Amino acid sequence: MNVKNLLVLAMALLMFPQLAQTLYSPALGDIGRAFAVGPERAGQTLSVYFLAFAFGVVVWGRLCDRWGRRPVMLAGLALYVGASALALNITTFNALLLAQALAAFGAAVGSVVTQTLLRDRYHGAELAQVFSLMGIALAASPALGLFSGATLVQHFGYRGVLTGLLLLALALWGWCLWALPETRPSSLPTASLTQTLGLMLRDAGIWRSVGLVAAFNIALFGYYSVGPFIFARLGLSPAEFGYSGVLLALGSGLGAWLNTRLLKRGMNGEQLVLTAAGIAVLGGLLVLLLQHSWLFVAPMLLVVLAFGMAIPNVLGGALVAYRDRLGTAAALFGLMYYLLIGAGLSLVAWAQDLGWSLLICGLAALCLAAPRGFRN
Template identity: 35%
Template sequence: MNSALIPAAREGRFLLLLGALVAFGPLAIDLYLPALPAIAAGLGASAAQVQASITVFLAGFALGMLFYGPLSDRYGRRPVMLAGIALFTLASLACLLAASGEQLVLARFVQALGGGAASVLARAVVRDVYAPAEAIRKLSLMAMVTAIAPLLAPLLGSGLLLAFGWRGTFAAVLLWGIASFAVVWRRLPETLAPGQRGQLPLAAAFAAYFRLATDPLALGLLLAGGMSFAAMFAYITGSPFYFIEAQGWTPQAYSFLFAANALGIFAANFVNSRLVRQRGGAVLAGVGSGMSLLAALVLWLAIGNPAATLAVIAMLFIVVATTGLLGANCVGLLLARYPQNAGAAAALFGSAQFGLGMWASAAVAYEHAPDGRRMAGVILGCALASFAGYLLYRHAARRAG
């Protein structure tokens, strides 16, 4: 633990910066959601092709994280993070200049490869600085900052769409990348001291993944947190077309709904930061997985009923909000179990989130249908898998004593 690196007077700004770095993924996705139909029209692409730009972003994010974690355990957090942010920024420029759906999809993949560095290493930095129990609380506070991105990004994106067209959304992401690189360069210290870095060859640093992948307790946490995140991305991929096309909402009205759901993530993390010391991360993760499963079941029953729109909105709110309980607690418990491989553990957790999110997104986009049935079915499947993962974790934890 290197808490001396961060004076108490600067702790708030430190957590604010880390929360903003974790927001790379949500910001790069949520900002352009209201513009998805406009992007399809502007590039002459199909709805499925534009939705694929979300899917490949998730794939790139998941893949990039797997490299950044062990690299940072070996060489330090700061240089690896700066390299990733630089790649993200250059690819954001390519997204802005894309002339076809194929070019956009490729640029989004490269953009995600870079963006994964900031998101995963910000979590590893928390484990470097804080003890395990306090780290979960700090991760919840960071997640409250991160939740501001999906809260404001669709509203900002719809405003940029009106003022500048769909390319304005990518211009904003480009500026975000430039600003983030400058702030990290000037303000973020190296938190992993040379003596704490692995001295083994790089191949041995990647071997930490084998230990994680064969640990039932770790697998349960990865499944519980990852499938909850996947349910949210099923919602992200399907909801613009369900509400804008099938329900006839305007992009601006949809943005307000999306922001309200993001507010649920903020609220869940606020509650978690207050209760985790008394209740423990394991208990709160169980509450989140149970609530998500119940809400997903009601959503699946209600989605085909034209008179149940309010129920659909309410159940989506619960499904999205509970990712706040599962995310911070599951990753915090995982980092506490693997303190010497915090980068690899954070990377594998983030990769599981975005990798499973990719498959959920692809399942919703497959054979595009705006009626919401496929979205609700995928969300239910994800919630079931998340709850099963939590049960696996509790069973493994009891056996481990």
């Protein structure tokens, strides 16, 4: 498989978990109506997704060091297909949460195994450039997810979203079966999970990276969790919420593009993450001031721009000291930050206050990214 085709497939696989999350977001209102639950409980589906996703990251990341990248990717996508089929046939909200957890567990393979595959193939500055390229693709996925999800909900309700995700997962499974190469080094030893966990728990740089990834993701996905209900309170439709994703994707794409340009001009990851954190604080403050008007969407552009700038640098530099155990280290790293994201989104869903949630996330990122607080 040539480099270009590999990168296209990697983009699709990295986009899949985000698509699964954001496609679901416009369906929250319909889920609430169908199962007679309030917005706080309906919003918990996203936090359940992230918590189950965190444990999936550990399992798939560990297995991809043992079994290889290709068979593990196929297994995870197959589990997602089965969970989506199950979700189409349930009748209670608790059963839906269980199906969502199983789907999230399977979808985690798209994140951890794809990142491991890229770290197998690329190193150093080249890896940072690849993650920046992936960041541009990831910027498009929320817009595509929100727009597609809103359209499916408008015509078919939440079951249309579940059916769309089932078909998407089937398509990716077939593509991987046909084209995904095996990149696991033949001489890679099986690293001890507990030893690797001990190393990472004592690594201050890992904890800073975990905090930064969590802060920027909670800010981004907090919008997808709370946004549908803000739009409803403002008298706006789910379709209009979906259209907002197109606007936000422009901000995230601009952030990823700026990141690529500034890396080429000599700025380092530490400077870019610090700049992104400052932008996130400004965006959160403005959303807090404007969240009782539809104009709050405008400063959300700053929040997603910050996400597009920061995340490629944090992910690209987080595991440079763990090259001899990439799958296992990526699994544990993902577990750490997805647990934080899941807990954070639970609080966001409970509080139903987007402005304060964004501001707190931005301030946390600024503290972590301050001089001597981050190492790329």
